[in-house]
Amino acid sequence: MNPWQDKKVLITGVCGTVGTELLRQLVDLNVKSIVGVDSNESELFFATQPYRNNDDINFYLCDITNKSELRRLFKGIDIVLHAAARKHVILCEKSPSEAVRTNILGTQTLIDVALEMEVERVIFTSSDKAVNPTNVMGTSKLMGERLMTAANASRKGQYPIFASTRFGNVLGSNGSVIPLFKKQIQNGGPVTLTDERMSRFVMTIEEAAKLVLQSVFLAHGGEVFVTKMPIIQIKDLATSMIEIIKEKEEIYEEIELKIIGAKAGEKVYEELINEEEIRRTVEIDDFFAVLPAFKSVYKDIEYTFNGVEQKPVDRIYRSDLEPSMNVEELKQYLIEEELLYNKTEVLN
Numbered sequence: 001m002n003p004w005q006d007k008k009v010l011i012t013g014v015c016g017t018v019g020t021e022l023l024r025q026l027v028d029l030n031v032k033s034i035v036g037v038d039s040n041e042s043e044l045f046f047a048t049q050p051y052r053n054n055d056d057i058n059f060y061l062c063d064i065t066n067k068s069e070l071r072r073l074f075k076g077i078d079i080v081l082h083a084a085a086r087k088h089v090i091l092c093e094k095s096p097s098e099a100v101r102t103n104i105l106g107t108q109t110l111i112d113v114a115l116e117m118e119v120e121r122v123i124f125t126s127s128d129k130a131v132n133p134t135n136v137m138g139t140s141k142l143m144g145e146r147l148m149t150a151a152n153a154s155r156k157g158q159y160p161i162f163a164s165t166r167f168g169n170v171l172g173s174n175g176s177v178i179p180l181f182k183k184q185i186q187n188g189g190p191v192t193l194t195d196e197r198m199s200r201f202v203m204t205i206e207e208a209a210k211l212v213l214q215s216v217f218l219a220h221g222g223e224v225f226v227t228k229m230p231i232i233q234i235k236d237l238a239t240s241m242i243e244i245i246k247e248k249e250e251i252y253e254e255i256e257l258k259i260i261g262a263k264a265g266e267k268v269y270e271e272l273i274n275e276e277e278i279r280r281t282v283e284i285d286d287f288f289a290v291l292p293a294f295k296s297v298y299k300d301i302e303y304t305f306n307g308v309e310q311k312p313v314d315r316i317y318r319s320d321l322e323p324s325m326n327v328e329e330l331k332q333y334l335i336e337e338e339l340l341y342n343k344t345e346v347l348n
Contacts, residue, residue: 003217004029010077011036012064012110013084015043017173018125021209022081023047023057029213032056035073038084039063064106067113074117079216082110083125085141089265092137103140104147111151111162119160123216124148126166126224128201131271145224152221153297163219165212166290167227168201168270168319172339181238182340185245190258191238197268198234199319203227204337211286218284221301222292226272226281226317230333231324240330244340269320273313282310288317 009026013019014036026034036059038044044059051057062069064084074080085103086092092099107124114122126145129138144164151162172178184191203211208227215225235257242255262268273281273288280291284305291303304310315321325333334340 002030004031004213006032007078008033008076009035009079009081010073011081011083012038013082014038014059015040015047016083016085016087017170017205018208018212019081019083020047021205022083022212025206025209025213027051027057034058035060035077037062037064037073065101065109067109070110070113071117074113074119077117078120080110080114080119080122081125081212081216082107082122085125085144087127087137089129089135089137092140093135093265096136099136099140103137104143107144107147111147111154114160114162115151115154121159121161121216121219122148122151122163123212123219124162124164125212126164128166128168128270128272130166131274134265134267149222149224149292150297152292152301155221161219161221163215163221164224165215165227166224166272167203167208167211168229168272169203170205170208171202171337173205177234177237178241178339181241182245185242185251185255186249188251188253188255190256191242192258192260193234193238194260194262194266195268196235196257196259197320198262199269199324200232200234201229201270201272201319202232203229204339206337215287218287218289218305220303220305222295222298223303224290226288226290228286228288229272231319231322232330233324236325236327236330240327240334241340243327244331244334248341269318271316271318273317275316278313278316281313283313284308284310288313 009031011019011022014023015038033056041061048059086099124144127141130142130145133139133142148162148164181191211227277290282289285308
């Protein structure tokens with residue numbers, strides 16, 4: 001049975017990397033209707049073009065802090081996928097009030113309207129940077145998670161169910177390292193690494209969106225679903241890309257790897273579950289589920305996941321403490337997921 005059938009879904013940040021892929025996958029799931037919301041006028045115009053003949057998909061220009069407009073758009077909506085955010089670390093440091101306005105106040109506004117309009121489910125897309133945050137962006141995403149969990153105390157009945165998903169780097173997304181490395185290699189190098197010990201959780205945009213959608217109907221309220229992800233060493237990623245691109249584009253000169261030093265506030269490793277969260281985390285299939293710290297506040301919620309086996313977690317989930325892909329495995333991953341070229345381009 002398709003749980004999405006007959007559901008009316010609203011996506012905030014529909015023009016972003018994650019929002020765009022959520023939209024694409026929802027179309028394939030045969031939902032009843034989709035509303036896409038974004039504050040980027042130009043990108044929203046271009047996003048409408050592939051769907052302009054589909055009366056069941058509509059796009060609206062809206063800032064998520066605009067409560068009256070959200071009320072209008074939430075009318076009749078069953079599920080909200082909240083992907084709108086200020087996401088760039090340095091820009092949020094330079095303009096912290098914008099990070100607070102969108103990531104915190106905007107999220108609270110969305111929660112208030114979802115409660116008022118009796119939406120069934122709301123899922124917030126968070127970030128690994130919310131774990132032990134070192135910057136404004138990460139701190140604002142952590143507050144977004146906390147607001148989503150706390151919102152379940154305001155429920156007057158079974159709904160709305162509020163929960164979050166937390167994942168690491170989306171390879172190939174806007175601002176990811178792959179386009180940067182590819183351009184540097186094509187220009188003859190050097191490929192710049194901030195620290196050769198750097199490790200990261202990674203996934204493709206298709207995988208990220210798929211796991212967000214899977215978490216929607218797992219949620220009981222207040223959980224943070226942490227997606228299980230492959231791990232790479234950034235140095236190995238650069239080496240893999242150099243080998244693939246040199247062979248494909250017949251580049252014969254050596255490509256230098258240059259260490260330029262870590263950026264301010266940049267971690268050598270990434271965390272998706274910290275030490276405090278271990279004792280309230282369970283492992284379920286493709287996820288870890290971090291349960292609320294104050295479960296007593298949500299007395300009517302029982303955290304069992306549709307008969308899926310739950311296993312306790314006894315370790316933090318950190319990229320430098322888990323096995324990572326080697327260079328050959330990474331090359332295969334890059335080719336299979338078409339992150340540099342499509343498969344026929346690589347094989348020809």
